[in-house]
Amino acid sequence: MDSRALRIAPPPTAGWHDVDFAEVVTARQRLLPERARPHDIAADVLGPAWLEALPTDRPAVIVADGLIAFLSMEEMISLVNRLIDHFPSGEIAFNGYSTFASSRWACA
Template sequence: MITLYARATETQRSEPILSDRKAVEIADQVDYDFSKYEKGWSSQLGCVIRARAYDQIVQNFLETYPSAVIVNLGAGLCTRFSRVDNGEVHWYDVDFPEVIALRRKFFEESDRHHFIAKSLLDITWMDAIHRQPNQPMMVLYEGVSMYLSEADNRALLQQIETRFSPTEVLFDVLSRKRAQTTQQHDTVSKTNAEFKWGIDQGSELEAWSPAIRLKQEVFYLSQFLDYPQRLPMPGRLVAQLFPFIPMALFKKSGRIVQLQVGTYS
């Protein structure tokens, strides 16, 4: 709901960073009190910058592999398929049964867009993925890894490697310090969710398996400085006079990591 609210709110700005009319439609119809997130300017801005970065990475992948399989874990009310669909991609949205039931009120499945009603930690979701031999594949999970334990994150990557290698995996992580600050977060603190895991270097993931290679890291929070008008006045002044301060505070507190798991023959 936080990310849905962020995209819907952004879309209604005069010059949106990300336009997502489907998010507006859903937010208008879903029975949920979004008012508790209204003061969460930092989360709102961060969510849309992150979503745009994911879109760009997925679109770049699809430019190279137009008919790839994309698996979106912890999909929630994500609308990415409607934003990046190229007419060829085979897309799977995976989430808890009650979440998929809610998705069905706003989205329709097709021969290229499928829903899987399972927890991402229930690895039987993998049995529902139809992939041709050597068909390129990307598994992504946006805004998910920090709510899983390190053991769960390791197990998930291990299963992805075992079942789907070679594939690319795309997800975002918090720093260790940031992962300890759930109660200070401007929107997550308004829920029952809790941050459980973080890392300080994307390269740490390479130690989890010889098959894992870090392709790139995107420090999306550094883009806050591209929108000084969106910062509160004190932050705006600091950003203008001493830009290195917010850069140091924000840049590495969250990042998107893109992994190559295994190699194509």
């Protein structure tokens, strides 16, 4: 339940889009105030169709918080390549996970 938009309060000139699985978007719409979810997009991020809902007339900031860990290497590479092809420029931020961190937490 990412409420980053509520904490940051982006200006009305910023296009803020939260892309997530349909079940998560539905839960966000029930639990978070509308100002915390400016543009919800329910999507399968592994497919290309959801990108059509995002404007390409300006640089993009893509935050994949907690997403990459659920994708295979091939899926992650495909997603990043689709983002690069869709937007003229921008930044992407994501959580990085290593086998060291995975094995360490599994033992804890």
